[in-house]
Amino acid sequence: MNQLILGDNLEVLCGIAAETVDLIYLDPPFFSNRTYEVIWGDAGELRSFQDRWSGGIDHYISWLKERVIEMHRILKPTGSLFLHCDWHANSEIRVDILNKIFGIDNFRGEIIWQRHNAHNDAKKKLAVLKDTIWYYSKSEKFTYHPIYSGYSEAYTGEFYRYDDQDGQGLYRLSDMGSPNPRPNMMYEWMGFSYPVKGWRYEKATMQKLHDEGKIYYPKDNKGNYNFNKIPRLKRYLSEQKGTLLGDMWTDINNVQAHAKERIGYPTQKPLALLRRIIEMASNEGDMVLDPFMGGGTTVTAAAELKRHWIGIDQSVQAVKVTELRLMNARDLFSESFVIQLHQYDYDTLRYQNAFAFETWIIEQYGGTPNTRQRGDLGIDGKTRDGVPIQVKRSDDIGRNVIDNFHSAIMRDDKVLYERNKSENRMIGVIIAFSFGKGAIQEVARLKNRENISIELVTVAEIVPISKKPILSVQFNDLGVTKKAHREIELIAAAESASGIEFFAWDFNFNAVKGFNAEVLLDKEGNQIYQFKPGAHTIAVKVVDNDGLENIELIHLKVNGGITSHTQPS
Numbered sequence: 001m002n003q004l005i006l007g008d009n010l011e012v013l014c015g016i017a018a019e020t021v022d023l024i025y026l027d028p029p030f031f032s033n034r035t036y037e038v039i040w041g042d043a044g045e046l047r048s049f050q051d052r053w054s055g056g057i058d059h060y061i062s063w064l065k066e067r068v069i070e071m072h073r074i075l076k077p078t079g080s081l082f083l084h085c086d087w088h089a090n091s092e093i094r095v096d097i098l099n100k101i102f103g104i105d106n107f108r109g110e111i112i113w114q115r116h117n118a119h120n121d122a123k124k125k126l127a128v129l130k131d132t133i134w135y136y137s138k139s140e141k142f143t144y145h146p147i148y149s150g151y152s153e154a155y156t157g158e159f160y161r162y163d164d165q166d167g168q169g170l171y172r173l174s175d176m177g178s179p180n181p182r183p184n185m186m187y188e189w190m191g192f193s194y195p196v197k198g199w200r201y202e203k204a205t206m207q208k209l210h211d212e213g214k215i216y217y218p219k220d221n222k223g224n225y226n227f228n229k230i231p232r233l234k235r236y237l238s239e240q241k242g243t244l245l246g247d248m249w250t251d252i253n254n255v256q257a258h259a260k261e262r263i264g265y266p267t268q269k270p271l272a273l274l275r276r277i278i279e280m281a282s283n284e285g286d287m288v289l290d291p292f293m294g295g296g297t298t299v300t301a302a303a304e305l306k307r308h309w310i311g312i313d314q315s316v317q318a319v320k321v322t323e324l325r326l327m328n329a330r331d332l333f334s335e336s337f338v339i340q341l342h343q344y345d346y347d348t349l350r351y352q353n354a355f356a357f358e359t360w361i362i363e364q365y366g367g368t369p370n371t372r373q374r375g376d377l378g379i380d381g382k383t384r385d386g387v388p389i390q391v392k393r394s395d396d397i398g399r400n401v402i403d404n405f406h407s408a409i410m411r412d413d414k415v416l417y418e419r420n421k422s423e424n425r426m427i428g429v430i431i432a433f434s435f436g437k438g439a440i441q442e443v444a445r446l447k448n449r450e451n452i453s454i455e456l457v458t459v460a461e462i463v464p465i466s467k468k469p470i471l472s473v474q475f476n477d478l479g480v481t482k483k484a485h486r487e488i489e490l491i492a493a494a495e496s497a498s499g500i501e502f503f504a505w506d507f508n509f510n511a512v513k514g515f516n517a518e519v520l521l522d523k524e525g526n527q528i529y530q531f532k533p534g535a536h537t538i539a540v541k542v543v544d545n546d547g548l549e550n551i552e553l554i555h556l557k558v559n560g561g562i563t564s565h566t567q568p569s
Contacts, residue, residue: 386416
């Protein structure tokens, strides 16, 4: 399942099964001789980065190496790893980490990505314009698809000079003669004699090319066919893949200040870069992992290219901003994903889709969920030992639930039931938000009088539960603009025991399409926006330091004046 995971990537990687990932891209914080590097600035990141490089380059390499060891373990034999770094430590990373873990024989390339052109600082020193992306496979057999870049304008201008104005675009002319003598290809075609060594194509292929309009038949000045010349093949520019690309990537720009994909993450990598890597080294349906997720470019590209994915980051902001990016990019064919946080919101869990909750909480418990939604006799899943599990997305579960579940267990597998009972083992598990006095008493009675053990487990015993932040919104009318729009100042205020991380805004909220953030990362909760006359719904979302969120809707009607009301979600 696609996952966003909040946590230390070493701990998460250690929990992933061996040989289950097809492609890993990692862009760890670059070594720059600072005590620690902060990007998002939240508590999770500070804890993770604190004193990381206090021991110098050796400390940094040791920290990164233990993570790459786990990455190598979880890669499939046909998998590949791409490690993005800069000049500060690229040599040490290759020699001390990648060569030792993956082996020199599995080195596949040093990709040089030119991020930008030289600026004025190049007058005083040699400017650094590039990053290095080390490319290693796990074995000699690995997934690889050649990549192509577009032709330069100079190239297309010189060679693709013809256009029949038939909607197929520019083309160049190519020889249709065989490079070697082929007597069986020496036939007349449409009145034209064959080339000296014969045609390159059989008659059936020639007919197909003719029917598709891809053969150029030479004519004289009067527009008549010139049978003294040889027909040529039309190679359309739109049908060409481009130029095969090697390890010098100069055609992908860094994320510019006004780029549509820019989210405000200072080391954000362009989608085009990750699309290229993912298409080059994986197939649709493969699993892509990014253990330093940052702004979420890798998982966004993977989702777009129909790969499964896992993104890990120690920053709440990284996880929640990535979630918003994925939600903005979703369509009818987008796959669902889950978010693993340190804390889970009670209301979100309690009132979400029942089947989705059953599946998720059973997996969190360590069991296997039942894929059948109907006719399951009340058995929603089983433990690793085959013990039935029932999930109740409710509070204050009563005695009747215990009675019904007991009967369902006996009907499900009588032999297992009797064996567990005779061996004083648990016969079943019920998971719920809380249990009433009647349920607790009945479980005790069954244990004491009939030697039947049913375990009652609260959701809070499986995952930590907290309360989402409190959110309120006010607005100030700043007056009419020159374009007769109304300028409104929106001020969001929020409270949470863990602290507030950021706000996000959707100024054209649509309940059917869901929250689509136009402003992803607002640290202050203050926005000024211009509205046309008419009705508007604005949504603001707040995220706290545990990753929990709340949303508020503001309905505005803009005309000569403004009427409004707020509506909590």
